[in-house]
Amino acid sequence: MKYLLGRLAVFxxxxxxxxxxxxxxxxxxxxxxxxxxxxxxxxxLTPAQREALAAxxxxxxxxxxxxxxxxxxxxxGDLGISVTYGQPVLDIILxxxxxxxxxxxxxxxxxxxxxxxxxVFAATRANKASDLIVRIFAMMGQSMPNFVVALLSIYILxxxxxVLPTMGRFVTFSEDPLGNLAQMILPSIAxxxxxxxxxxxxxxxxxxxxxxxxxxxxxRSQGFSQGYVIWRHALxxxxxxxxxxxxxxxxxxxxxxxxxxxIFALPGLGRVVLDAILERDYALVQGVILFIAFNFMLVNxxxxxxxxxxxxxxxxxxNA
Amino acid sequence: xxxxxxxxxxxxxxxxxxxxALAAPLAAQTLDLAWSQxxxxxxxxxxxxxxxxxxxxxxYEPLVRLDEGLExxxxxxxxxxxxxxxxxxxxxxxxxxxxxxxxxxxSADVRASFERILDxxxxxxxxxxxxxxxxxxxxxxxxxxxELDAPxxxxxxxxxxxxxxxxxxxxIEAGTLGTEVIGSGPFTLDARTPNASANLSAFDxxxxxxVAYDGINISVLPDETALLAALRAGxxxxxxINDPLVATLVPRTEGLQLNTAxxxxxxxxxxxxxxxxxxxxxxxxxxxxxxxxQDVLDAALLGEGEVTGPxxxxxxxxxPSGLFCYEQDQDRARELLAEAGYADGFTATVIAANGExxxxxxxxxxxxxxxxxVGINLEIExxxxxxxxxxxxxADFDMAVALNGGRVDPYTMYNRYWTRDGNLQGVANYIDDTxxxxxxxxxxxxxxxxxAEIFGNFESHLAEMSPWIWLFTGxxxxxxxxxxxxxxSSPTGTLFGLVDVTLAE
Numbered sequence: 001m002k003y004l005l006g007r008l009a010v011f012x013x014x015x016x017x018x019x020x021x022x023x024x025x026x027x028x029x030x031x032x033x034x035x036x037x038x039x040x041x042x043x044x045l046t047p048a049q050r051e052a053l054a055a056x057x058x059x060x061x062x063x064x065x066x067x068x069x070x071x072x073x074x075x076x077g078d079l080g081i082s083v084t085y086g087q088p089v090l091d092i093i094l095x096x097x098x099x100x101x102x103x104x105x106x107x108x109x110x111x112x113x114x115x116x117x118x119x120v121f122a123a124t125r126a127n128k129a130s131d132l133i134v135r136i137f138a139m140m141g142q143s144m145p146n147f148v149v150a151l152l153s154i155y156i157l158x159x160x161x162x163v164l165p166t167m168g169r170f171v172t173f174s175e176d177p178l179g180n181l182a183q184m185i186l187p188s189i190a191x192x193x194x195x196x197x198x199x200x201x202x203x204x205x206x207x208x209x210x211x212x213x214x215x216x217x218x219x220r221s222q223g224f225s226q227g228y229v230i231w232r233h234a235l236x237x238x239x240x241x242x243x244x245x246x247x248x249x250x251x252x253x254x255x256x257x258x259x260x261x262x263i264f265a266l267p268g269l270g271r272v273v274l275d276a277i278l279e280r281d282y283a284l285v286q287g288v289i290l291f292i293a294f295n296f297m298l299v300n301x302x303x304x305x306x307x308x309x310x311x312x313x314x315x316x317x318x319n320a
Numbered sequence: 321x322x323x324x325x326x327x328x329x330x331x332x333x334x335x336x337x338x339x340x341a342l343a344a345p346l347a348a349q350t351l352d353l354a355w356s357q358x359x360x361x362x363x364x365x366x367x368x369x370x371x372x373x374x375x376x377x378x379x380y381e382p383l384v385r386l387d388e389g390l391e392x393x394x395x396x397x398x399x400x401x402x403x404x405x406x407x408x409x410x411x412x413x414x415x416x417x418x419x420x421x422x423x424x425x426x427s428a429d430v431r432a433s434f435e436r437i438l439d440x441x442x443x444x445x446x447x448x449x450x451x452x453x454x455x456x457x458x459x460x461x462x463x464x465x466x467e468l469d470a471p472x473x474x475x476x477x478x479x480x481x482x483x484x485x486x487x488x489x490x491x492i493e494a495g496t497l498g499t500e501v502i503g504s505g506p507f508t509l510d511a512r513t514p515n516a517s518a519n520l521s522a523f524d525x526x527x528x529x530x531v532a533y534d535g536i537n538i539s540v541l542p543d544e545t546a547l548l549a550a551l552r553a554g555x556x557x558x559x560x561i562n563d564p565l566v567a568t569l570v571p572r573t574e575g576l577q578l579n580t581a582x583x584x585x586x587x588x589x590x591x592x593x594x595x596x597x598x599x600x601x602x603x604x605x606x607x608x609x610x611x612x613x614q615d616v617l618d619a620a621l622l623g624e625g626e627v628t629g630p631x632x633x634x635x636x637x638x639x640p641s642g643l644f645c646y647e648q649d650q651d652r653a654r655e656l657l658a659e660a661g662y663a664d665g666f667t668a669t670v671i672a673a674n675g676e677x678x679x680x681x682x683x684x685x686x687x688x689x690x691x692x693x694v695g696i697n698l699e700i701e702x703x704x705x706x707x708x709x710x711x712x713x714x715a716d717f718d719m720a721v722a723l724n725g726g727r728v729d730p731y732t733m734y735n736r737y738w739t740r741d742g743n744l745q746g747v748a749n750y751i752d753d754t755x756x757x758x759x760x761x762x763x764x765x766x767x768x769x770x771x772a773e774i775f776g777n778f779e780s781h782l783a784e785m786s787p788w789i790w791l792f793t794g795x796x797x798x799x800x801x802x803x804x805x806x807x808x809s810s811p812t813g814t815l816f817g818l819v820d821v822t823l824a825e
Contacts, residue, residue: 031706041368043713044448044743048440084360085514086499154549164553168539169517265541267516275515
C-alpha cells in the first residue's frame with residue numbers, strides 16, 4: 001500500500017516534467033502553424049496579415065504566457081483547441097483512443113498466442129531440430145520490420161485475391177463488429193508478429209533457466225508428469241520477464257503505431273501525433289503526448305503491481 | 321507457419337467480403353475516391369494547400385473557372401466585361417445560382433466575400449492578386465462592378481481560383497467558414513473526419529447542371545502504394561496520385577486507367593545571387609550549361625514530364641531549345657567558369673525538402689553528379705518541409721531544388737519574384753530593369769498577341785540572366801477503374817471534372 005502511494009505521488013511530477021518538455025520541444029522545431037499551413041505562400045503575407053494569423057493561432061504571446069494559459073486549462077480539464085481540427089483536443093483524443101486501445105490489445109493477443117506456446121515448445125526441446133526451427137522463425141520475425149509485414153499482406157491480398165479489408169473508412173466495433181475486426185486483423189497481425197518473436201525468445205530463455213532449477217527437478221523426481229511440471233510450476237515463474245516486456249510493449253502500443261496506422265489508413269493516436277507535428281498543431285501535440293505519457297506510466301504501474309503479485313520476494317522488501 | 325498464415329488470410333478475406341456485403345449501400349450510386357493527403361482546413365480564402373483546394377473546389381465556386389484547356393469558363397458569373405479604359409470589370413451573376421442552404425447567390429455575397437479577402441485581418445492567401453480592386457459596386461442583385469486602380473489583364477485569371485470563392489455573407493457574419501461548408505458548388509459536405517474520410521452529396525439545386533451519381537465518399541490513405549491496392553481491390557473507383565513511381569505502375573494493372581496531364585508547376589534549381597560566388601553572371605550561366613535537363617528528368621522522374629523554360633502555361637509555352645544553353649555544353653560551362661574566375665570550380669550547398677515532392681532528393685542527386693563533371697562540388701542538405709520553407713523564405717541557402725507552383729498568367733505567376741516590389745523578390749534575389757519593365761507592360765497589355773511577345777522576351781532574358789535554372793514540369797495523375805468514365809484531367813490538377821463522370825452499375 002505504501003509502495004503504491006509512493007508510486008502515485010510521482011505521477012503529477014512526471015506529468016509536469018513531460019508537459020514542460022513537450023511544450024518547449026515542439027516550439028524549438030523551426031516553422032509554426034502558419035508556415036505549415038501556407039508553405040512558401042506565407043512569404044506573400046503582408047505584416048498585418050501575418051500578425052492577424054499569429055493572433056488567431058495564439059502565437060503572438062510569449063512562451064511563458066502560452067504555457068501557463070495551457071497549464072491553467074489543464075487543471076480545468078481543458079486541453080485547448082486543435083487548430084487543424086477546430087475541435088477541443090480532448091474530444092479528438094477520446095474519439096481516437098478506442099481504436100488505439102483495440103489495436104494494442106489485439107496485437108498483444110496475437111503476440112502472446114503465438115509467442116508463449118512457441119517459447120515453451122522450444123524450451124522443452126532445447127537444442128533439438130524443432131527448437132532450432134522455432135528460433136530461426138523468431139529471428140526472422142524480430143528482424144522483419146512490422147511495416148514490411150503490413151505492406152506484404154496488403155500486396156498479397158490486393159494482387160493475389162483482389163480483396164482488401166476496407167481502408168480509410170474506419171468503423172467502430174459497436175457499429176459493425178465484423179467490419180471492424182476485418183479492418184483490424186491485418187494491422188494486429190503486422191504489429192503482433194514482430195512482438196511474438198520477442199515473446200518467443202524471452203519465454204524460451206526463462207523456461208530453460210527455470211527447468212534447470214532445483215525445485216523443478218525435485219518436482220520431477222517426485223513423479224509429477226512433465227506437462228504438469230511445466231504448466232503448473234515453471235510457467236508462472238517464467239511469465240515474470242514476459243510480463244515486464246509485454247508491459248513496456250503495451251505502453252508503446254498505446255502511443256499509437258505510426259507506420260502501421262499510415263499504411264492501413266487507421267485513424268489512431270500515432271497518426272494524430274504525426275500529422276499534428278507536421279502541421280505544428282501545438283495544442284494537439286501537447287495534449288496527445290501528455291495523454292500517451294500518462295498511459296505509459298499507468299501501464300508500468302500495473303505491471304509492477306502484477307509483478308509483485310507473481311513474485312512474493314518483491315512484496316516483502318526484496319530480502320531474497 | 322505457412323498453414324497458419326494462409327488460414328489467417330482466408331479468414332481475413334472472408335471477413336473482408338462479409339463486411340463489404342453487410343455494408344453494401346442501398347441503390348445509391350457513390351464514387352469512392354481515395355487520396356493520400358487530406359485537406360488541412362475548410363476556409364477557402366485562407367487555405368493554399370494543394371490537397372485542401374482539391375476538396376473545396378468541389379463545394380465552393382469562384383466567379384469564373386478554368387477548363388482543361390485553361391480557358392475561362394462561367395462559374396457563378398454567366399458573363400463579364402472590361403470597360404474601354406480597363407478600369408472597370410463588370411460581372412453578371414447566374415440567376416439560378418444557389419447556396420447549399422437554399423439562399424440565392426447575390427451581388428451582396430460577392431461583395432462581402434471580396435471585402436473579406438482584401439481585409440488584412442483575414443490572412444487571405446491570394447489577397448495580393450486582387451489589391452488593384454479599390455471599390456466594389458452592386459447596382460442590382462445580379463450585377464457586380466469591380467473598380468480598379470489601373471488596367472489589369474491578369475485579374476480575370478486570378479479570379480478563377482477557389483481562393484477567390486464566393487461565400488455567403490451570412491457565413492462571414494457568423495464566422496463559420498472554418499468549420500462548415502455552405503458553398504454554391506456541385507457537392508455538399510455531409511461529414512468529415514480530418515485525415516481520415518469525408519462524405520459529399522450531389523447538390524440537387526446546383527445551377528451548373530446535374531451530376532449523374534449521388535455523392536462522393538473520400539478516404540484518406542496516407543501511403544501512396546495503398547492507393548494502388550485500394551484501386552486493385554475495387555475499394556476505390558478513383559484516386560489522386562502524387563508519386564510518379566506509383567503512377568507508372570497503374571497502366572500495368574488490369575482494369576485500371578491512368579489519366580495524365582502536364583502541370584503548370586515547375587522544377588527549378590534556384591541560385592541565390594546574394595551569396596558568393598552566385599552573384600557572377602558567367603558563373604550562373606556556367607551552371608545552366610553544365611546541366612542536362614532531359615537527363616535529370618529521365619533519372620529522377622522516370623521521364624514523366626517535359627523540359628521547360630520559365631513559362632509553363634500552354635498559351636505561352638514554346639519550345640525551350642532556343643533559350644540560353646538549353647543543350648548541355650560542358651566545354652562552354654568550363655569557359656564561363658574560367659571567365660568568372662573559378663577555373664577550378666567551387667563548392668556550394670543545395671537545400672531540398674524531404675518527400676516534398678517525393679522526387680526532390682533524386683533531382684538534387686542527379687544535378688550534383690552533373691555539376692561535379694565541370695568541377696562544381698555540391699553538398700546536399702535534405703530538410704523537413706517546414707524547416708526548408710523557413711530557410712527558403714529567409715533566402716538562407718546557396719542553391720535550392722524547388723517545385724514552385726505555376727499560374728495560367730505569367731504575370732500572376734512571376735510578379736512575386738521578378739518585379740522590384742514583388743513579395744518574394746527577397747527570395748529570388750535578382751532583378752534588373754528589363755525584367756521589371758516587361759512585367760509591368762505585360763500586366764497592362766490586354767491584346768493576347770502583344771502579351772505573348774512581351775512575355776516571350778521576358779522568358780529569354782530570364783533564361784539568359786540565369787538567376788535560376790528552370791528544369792522541367794511534371795505531371796498530375798489520377799487513376800480510375802473501368803466503371804468510371806468521362807473524367808477529363810486539367811493541368812491545374814483540379815478534380816472538378818468529376819461532375820461530368822458517369823458510373824457503371
